Amino acid sequence: MITDEQIRQAVARELKVPPALLLRDTALHTLPGFDSVQLLMLMVALEEIGIKIPTTEAANLRTFGDILVFERK
Amino acid sequence: MMRAALTAIHHVVPARSLTTAELEARFGAKHVQSIAKLSGIRERRVVERGMTAADLAFAAADRLLTARAVPRASVDLLIVTTQTGDYQIPGTAFVLHERLGLPEQCAAYDLAQGCSAFPYSLAVAQGLFATGVARRALVLNTDALSTILHPGDRTLVTLHGDGAVATLLEPATASEGLVAFHFGTDSSGWRYLCMPASGARQPRDENTRKEITDETGNVRSAEHFQMNGQAVFHFAIHKIPDVTRAALIKFGVTMADLDLVILHQANRFMIEQIYKKLEVPVGKQFFYLEDVGNLSGAATPAAMSEAVRQGRVRPGALILLVSFGVGLSWGLALVRIGLDGLAPVPASTELTLTDPSSKS
Numbered sequence: 001m002i003t004d005e006q007i008r009q010a011v012a013r014e015l016k017v018p019p020a021l022l023l024r025d026t027a028l029h030t031l032p033g034f035d036s037v038q039l040l041m042l043m044v045a046l047e048e049i050g051i052k053i054p055t056t057e058a059a060n061l062r063t064f065g066d067i068l069v070f071e072r073k
Numbered sequence: 074m075m076r077a078a079l080t081a082i083h084h085v086v087p088a089r090s091l092t093t094a095e096l097e098a099r100f101g102a103k104h105v106q107s108i109a110k111l112s113g114i115r116e117r118r119v120v121e122r123g124m125t126a127a128d129l130a131f132a133a134a135d136r137l138l139t140a141r142a143v144p145r146a147s148v149d150l151l152i153v154t155t156q157t158g159d160y161q162i163p164g165t166a167f168v169l170h171e172r173l174g175l176p177e178q179c180a181a182y183d184l185a186q187g188c189s190a191f192p193y194s195l196a197v198a199q200g201l202f203a204t205g206v207a208r209r210a211l212v213l214n215t216d217a218l219s220t221i222l223h224p225g226d227r228t229l230v231t232l233h234g235d236g237a238v239a240t241l242l243e244p245a246t247a248s249e250g251l252v253a254f255h256f257g258t259d260s261s262g263w264r265y266l267c268m269p270a271s272g273a274r275q276p277r278d279e280n281t282r283k284e285i286t287d288e289t290g291n292v293r294s295a296e297h298f299q300m301n302g303q304a305v306f307h308f309a310i311h312k313i314p315d316v317t318r319a320a321l322i323k324f325g326v327t328m329a330d331l332d333l334v335i336l337h338q339a340n341r342f343m344i345e346q347i348y349k350k351l352e353v354p355v356g357k358q359f360f361y362l363e364d365v366g367n368l369s370g371a372a373t374p375a376a377m378s379e380a381v382r383q384g385r386v387r388p389g390a391l392i393l394l395v396s397f398g399v400g401l402s403w404g405l406a407l408v409r410i411g412l413d414g415l416a417p418v419p420a421s422t423e424l425t426l427t428d429p430s431s432k433s
Contacts, residue, residue: 029288035104036228036289037111040306044346055311056261059304 002050004068011064014038014045024065077195077202077210078245079408081141083418084378085133086118086236086365088425091219100227104290108231113341117234117366119219121426126157127165129237129371129424130215131172136420137239138173143209145174150201150210150242151181154190154370156399157217158183169213180206187266188337188398190214190370191238191377192406195394196254198242210242216369218298221268223284225292228302232340234366238374248389249411254404255320259312262401265304270295308401309343314350317395320405331357332390333380337397338362338372347395359385369398381415382422388414 012019015038017031028034028042043058046067053061053070061067093115096105109115120129130153138145151166151173158165164183175181180201186193194212201207215237222229245251270281281295293299313336321327328334334353336344338361348358361376362368368375373396380386390410397403 027288034289035107036291036302037107039303040111040342043303043307044310052311053307055259055304055307058307059262059265059301061303 006049007051007067008064010045010049011042011067014042022064024063024068026064027062028064029062075202075205076245076250077199077242078250078411079240079415080243080411081137081241081418082238082374082378082381082415083133083137083140083420083422084236084238084371084375085129085136085422085424086234086368086375087120087124087129088423089119089121091117091119091234096227096231100231104227105231108228111340111342112232112362113360114232114362114366116364117219117232118236120217120235123426124424125159125220126155126215126217126235126237127159127168129217129235130155130165130213130239131169132424132428133215133237133239134169134173134211134213137241137418138211140418140420141241143241146176147209148175148211149179150198150207151175151179151213152184152194152198152210153181153213153215154184154186154194155215156185156187156370157220186370186402186404187400188339188369188372189396189400189402189404191373191396192254192394192404193256195240195242195251195406196256196404199251199254202242202244208244212240212242214238214240214371214374216371218369221298223293223297225284226297228289228291229298229300232367234368236365236368236371236375238371238378240374246411249409252407252409253324254406255316255323256404257316257402259308259401262304262308263399265301265308265401266299266399268296268298305398305401306343309339309397310346310350312401313347313395313397313403316403317351317393317405324407326391326407328353328357330391331393332387333357333359333385333392334395335359335373335376335380335392336395338376339367339398382417386410386415388412
């Protein structure tokens with residue numbers, strides 16, 4: 001099972017932000033330098049570490065906590 | 074049962090180029106460079122005021138029929154696919170039927186299938202060959218999505234271009250033709266590619282004209298075409314490899330049998346992800362979006378046409394066409410090229426407002 005910390009590290013690496021910025025309620029679009037392209041890259045990166053998000057859920061992906069919720073589902 | 078074969082194909086894009094430099098001035102360099110890096114799109118060809126998707130389709134068809142000396146009276150089926158027709162009523166096929174000088178006995182109608190249009194229109198034509206209705210069909214896939222985007226929608230404006238493709242279908246010999254098709258729909262995602270105030274459900278009024286800026290800075294109103302990019306991207310990189318594998322099994326062919334796999338030209342990163350998952354060898358991949366943008370319903374056939382122009386389609390080639398988009402829908406067509414090959418149509422692929430073929 002992938003831990004929250006592993007997901008935090010992966011997201012931080014992909015979005016090029018300090019892991020400490022990624023709290024559950026952190027809206028991804030508020031992160032420094034974030035744009036819609038990074039979100040697409042992030043989805044591919046998450047899949048590569050084994051997190052599969054359904055298309056309907058991907059449509060509403062907003063916060064770092066959303067990713068954790070999908071993984072736990 | 075008679076089958077159809079693809080015997081000529083020609084595409085046309087507007088001469089007007091919307092460059093990355095122009096978009097950087099509008100949206101800022103960082104954002105545009107970021108999308109350009111992902112999409113692989115350097116320029117988009119967009120219609121000028123006074124030019125429509127029907128004009129592009131007319132130019133593509135007129136040039137193909139003229140170059141190949143096809144008697145217009147012999148065309149007995151015209152299928153037009155577009156999301157940006159000249160009128161809501163009548164269909165664009167009627168407008169083009171008249172402009173092209175096609176005969177009264179030629180059936181003409183529109184299909185609206187968004188980016189999936191090419192395989193669907195080929196399959197419908199194939200069905201009419203099989204039932205004896207058609208013996209020479211003209212399929213026109215055309216879209217001018219730039220006309221229904223908000224100029225402040227920095228994601229979609231940066232990705233989309235306009236274009237049209239004319240494809241001629243004639244009776245197939247035993248060694249060529251439209252071999253097989255595979256289609257599907259995930260209607261749970263129809264909202265992800267939508268122009269909300271474009272029909273009866275949401276009539277246009279002062280509210281639908283209100284501009285809204287989303288959290289990533291895209292400006293649009295309900296009267297403009299909208300896309301949930303993350304959902305569509307997710308659909309494309311997950312569903313399309315799965316359905317392509319299923320189609321190959323259904324068709325009884327393997328990747329090794331194919332000469333070329335042409336995908337909907339949405340953006341380079343997406344295409345590369347799908348190729349990677351399907352393990353498509355580099356030599357069987359094809360890209361045609363860097364200088365034109367995502368041509369929506371014309372994207373897959375334009376890539377096919379460009380592959381012909383670049384000499385990438387050898388005589389007897391087996392080609393898999395994979396289109397997907399609005400709906401959410403997908404369509405795959407397996408096409409065998411004739412042993413005589415498919416020569417490029419010797420005509421320009423650009424249209425200007427001053428070109429005689431742009432006059433209606």
